[in-house]
Amino acid sequence: MTTIQSADDLRAALRAAPGPDEIATRGAAERNGELTKPPGALGRLEDLAIWYAGWRGDPRPEITAPQVIVFAGNHGVTARGVSAFPSAVTAQMVANFDAGGAAINQLARLAGARMDVHALSLDRPTEDFTAAPAMDEAGVVEALRTGWEAVDPAADLLVVGEMGIGNTTAAAALAHALYGGAAEDWVGRGTGVDDAGLALKAQVVTEGVARHGGAGDGLETLRRLGGREIAAMAGAIARARAERVPVILDGFICCAAAACLAETAPGALDHCVAGHVSAEAGHAALLERLGKAPLLSLGMRLGEGSGAALAIQVLKGAVACHSGMATFAEAGVSGG
Template identity: 55%
Template sequence: MNASSTSPLPAPYADIFELIAFGPEGNAEAEAAVRRRDALLTKPQGSLGRLEDIVAFLARWQGKPTPTLDNPMVAVFAGNHGVTAQGVSAYPADVTAQMVKNFTDGGAAISRICIQHELNLRVFELALELPTGDITVEPAMDDRMCAATIAYGMEAIAGRPDLVCIGEMGIGNTTVAAALLAGLFGGTGADWVGRGTGVDDAGLARKAEAVDRALALHRAGLTDPLSTLARLGGRELAAMLGAIIAARHHKIPVIIDGFVATAAAAVAHAITPSALDHCLFGHRSAESGHARALEAMGKAPLLDLGMRLGEGTGAALAAVIAKTALNLHTSMATFDQAGVSGRE
């Protein structure tokens, strides 16, 4: 599906579709200003590789010739999933709430990264006491709940950060992410599932089977990307999509985390690929379907560290790289300032 599609949408999604399909463009002049300054810095042009591109990206989507990272935020969305009843996770569902507490208590990996590197961490709980429907027997959400949760996610950027890193927590959510990606891009459960929290071979087979059962059950209802999200996804995926949409309209660049966050972003991509132009992908997860999803969307991640934790950790580390890139751009001497001869 793309922005020119004439396929009818369920009523709750009409405004959301418009927001995704017709988001504002970036500021080309702000990007050009970064490129002009970059050419004056004491280094060969292009020698900092993607670090230079990151600063230009920030300028383009913040709309400022000198971008800032004064208020970067990591937004972690937490939800629970009925599909855990199918034995698809190595951990029980109550771990989701326990880990949310660990985030706020400062004991989780994402907490420590944010504290060390001065990133603001916000955690959004999404009715953890009410898991979404088991996608092997019923839709995860109805259309109205899905639309409302997307709208809730849009409120996550109310503090007006200048960069948003999108992450998640939810036992069972690598299974629903695999199902969602299969629904959007095709393939079977075996094509998309990975070991998630560390399931054994039998658990991996259960995950693939659960995805295949969900795809077969909901096939007739996968009529558009938003309906596919409702039937196969989860609350945290819907909320992450909302945050991504809102960031575009408020001129806030985004860094997407791993497999599950990428599945949420893929919903926007399926409507129109340009909907993710304001997003960078922080890393390539060790979760097997992540590389497949990135390839399907034509996205090159910044990092590849063999991580598969979630929590926004890969996106947060990419934000550290972005802070470094911006510091180099703003604080390096120019050739004139340093008295260094430039290129002839």
């Protein structure tokens, strides 16, 4: 499927998406057992390499064409005062991405990744989800489709990031609606709100979930409480699943997008690993719900895909060791 025309198309694509190649997975596991190292000596790197090999259908893979995509959107809920910065900053940061001046530009370049930026109707924020659904059906499908079509099928690894003032509030609302608890469990300081701002975010999330929570599956929850950039991330992650492109998840907002897929179709995130755990309050709990152990824990909370882009280096290291090391037989080393 080269594009999607409805949310049901995305649901169908997730249900029909292929799993990892079992022959490649077995071949990678066998090769791992023959490499010149004690069993398990590379720890989690060994599991990562085998996981990656299965999704790429190659028992001895390489990572040569990673793609980083940053989506940007504006949120009507910012009118409630939930962010320390005005919505105008979203467009200003998009210009910074385009000029190569943001952290994600440096990390993508370091990883040898192609980087693309998609701004989604920044002059037209979503609705304030405390008063109405954030997006209508046509709006969420347009955003999902933008994400779906942004993925290069020739990529062999994907990172999706975001920029959107107010989007930690939307992400917290999604997590609260999908996984329960109290709003206070999911809200964090985002761009740096003070204690009063944190309390306001919790109130806004509570109001939004009271209005829209329990309305359907993950995609319907995304329509009601999310944002265009969050929907685009979900669309891109889903396309990667359909194309067997492994994904490194970024921070709280990216994982909220991913959670909407996880709550729509079983196994929707089997092709994903968590790049890092951020300093945003709800991220660790969200990763636990998703069953994803982070590769890095560096206190980052920037978004943009930055933590996941940095984790590309870890996955590249895992794959390089797996595919480049000699076996005991090749090296003439005893003990294999």
